[in-house]
Amino acid sequence: MFEISTKDLFLWIRDIKNCRKDIDDFYLLLDLIGGISKTDLFLLKINPQQKVSLKIDFNTLKKKWLEHTQLFKPIQYVCGSSYWRKNKFELTPDVLIPRVETEQIVDIATDIIPEDKKIIFVDLGTGSGSIAISLALENKNWKGLATDIDINALKIAKKNHREISFESNINFFCGNWWEPIKHYAGMINLVVSNPPYIPRKVYESLPSSVMDFEPKKALYGGEDGLSHIKQIISDAPKFLVKGGWLILENHFDQSKKIKNLLQEYGFNSLKTINDSFGIGRFTIGRYK
Numbered sequence: 374m375f376e377i378s379t380k381d382l383f384l385w386i387r388d389i390k391n392c393r394k395d396i397d398d399f400y401l402l403l404d405l406i407g408g409i410s411k412t413d414l415f416l417l418k419i420n421p422q423q424k425v426s427l428k429i430d431f432n433t434l435k436k437k438w439l440e441h442t443q444l445f446k447p448i449q450y451v452c453g454s455s456y457w458r459k460n461k462f463e464l465t466p467d468v469l470i471p472r473v474e475t476e477q478i479v480d481i482a483t484d485i486i487p488e489d490k491k492i493i494f495v496d497l498g499t500g501s502g503s504i505a506i507s508l509a510l511e512n513k514n515w516k517g518l519a520t521d522i523d524i525n526a527l528k529i530a531k532k533n534h535r536e537i538s539f540e541s542n543i544n545f546f547c548g549n550w551w552e553p554i555k556h557y558a559g560m561i562n563l564v565v566s567n568p569p570y571i572p573r574k575v576y577e578s579l580p581s582s583v584m585d586f587e588p589k590k591a592l593y594g595g596e597d598g599l600s601h602i603k604q605i606i607s608d609a610p611k612f613l614v615k616g617g618w619l620i621l622e623n624h625f626d627q628s629k630k631i632k633n634l635l636q637e638y639g640f641n642s643l644k645t646i647n648d649s650f651g652i653g654r655f656t657i658g659r660y661k
């Protein structure tokens with residue numbers, strides 16, 4: 374641990390607050406790398422101490438902040454981790470930063486299927502493993518399969534699983550969508566996926582903090598954004614049990630097209646589910 378004067382820390386915080394809008398990123402850095410949470414800061418204010426302990430030395434912490442502000446590097450990559458739902462996930466540039474909007478996919482799945490039911494679920498395109506790990510942690514009777522085309526992403530997902538969960542209820546597979554789990558054909562009760570769905574024109578205008586740092590293969594969905602979603606839906610009937618569910622995250626304007634596709638491939642109970650910003654972020658369907 375590295376001791377600094379509390380006064381120096383608060384002076385630095387005051388300076389940042391005066392000149393930056395992304396103060397939440399700053400607090401995340403302090404917490405994830407410095408080891409000082411917002412609660413710790415509050416307690417320091419009401420019960421002042423001369424010294425405070427940081428997990429890394431003050432100068433390195435300041436350099437990390439500059440990496441974010443000068444290179445526009447997302448704070449989660451600077452820190453190599455982030456919080457998602459109830460856990461802290463390790464992140465590298467091989468995986469997408471799990472988004473807060475995506476957290477809802479876990480609630481949708483848990484609302485559809487009773488927790489005590491023994492099921493097999495698949496998370497297609499698991500990235501850091503955030504969805505699969507959260508589903509398996511929150512539903513102890515569920516057995517998970519998590520896939521990704523990127524072997525380095527899978528390494529992170531496996532590491533996160535080892536760090537976060539004591540259970541061994543997820544198996545990881547590398548390959549193109551359904552291909553690595555073909556021996557599970559006809560056995561899947563639930564499929565969740567946050568696939569790459571950004572249409573070409575939108576992708577080309579993404580801010581540099583996303584374009585320059587987040588993996589293209591995690592975001593880019595082809596000309597209309599639907600190329601991966603079409604692959605996932607067209608093969609889903611081979612894998613799902615009758616009555617099995619598919620839950621997809623999508624771009625704000627894709628849900629109607631996705632529902633048409635689902636209908637074409639034998640799904641019913643089609644529904645668009647809004648995220649907390651009122652955007653039709655999720656599309657669900659049940660295989661007849």
Ligand SMILES: C[S@@+](CC[C@H](N)C(=O)[O-])C[C@H]1O[C@@H](n2cnc3c(N)ncnc32)[C@H](O)[C@@H]1O
Pocket residue numbers: 468469470471472475497498499500501502503504520521522523526548549550567568569570590591592601
């Ligand atoms: C939008 S990211 C989602 C990551 C994570 N599930 C999340 O919600 O944060 C999409 C993921 O799909 C993976 N992916 C892209 N193309 C794929 C393919 N053809 N087959 C399997 N996974 C793929 C990417 O590597 C990436 O990890």
